[in-house]
Amino acid sequence: MGLFDKIGDKLSEKVKETVDRKIDEGIDRAVDKVTDTDELEDRIHEKMEERREAKEAAEAPRACPKCGKEVGDDPFCPECGARIEVEDAERKCPNCGNVTTGKFCSKCGTKL
DSSP: OOHHHHHHHHHHHHHHHHHHHHHHHHHHHHHHHHHHHHHHHHHHHHHHHHHHHHHHHHHSOOBOTTTOOBOTTOSBOTTTOOBOOOOGGGGBOTTTOOBOSSSBOTTTOOBO
16 A cells, blocks of 8 residues: 555545534534424423413402402402402413503503
8 A cells, every 4th residue: 555545545534534523513513402492492381381370360250358259350349348459460461471550561551
């Protein structure tokens, strides 16, 4: 085997190693992107679930803490006259999740 054949073989070996390394790096980057995408998808599902729960809580009928009668949006119970306190969860906007004290969400304008 001549000198040029040895150089050619070494060069071919180095090229193969470089190509293999680049392929491995590409695979690693692709795996990282898939992992990042999975994490992002999980976070999106969590946020959607939080909003769904907030909306359900906001739409659920309120009950008087003393007699249990459904009171709707009334500040006093129509059955026993007890004052109905609004909890923080009931003041959370069903649309965006913002906690507010008014009749409308200060962030998105949704009527509470």
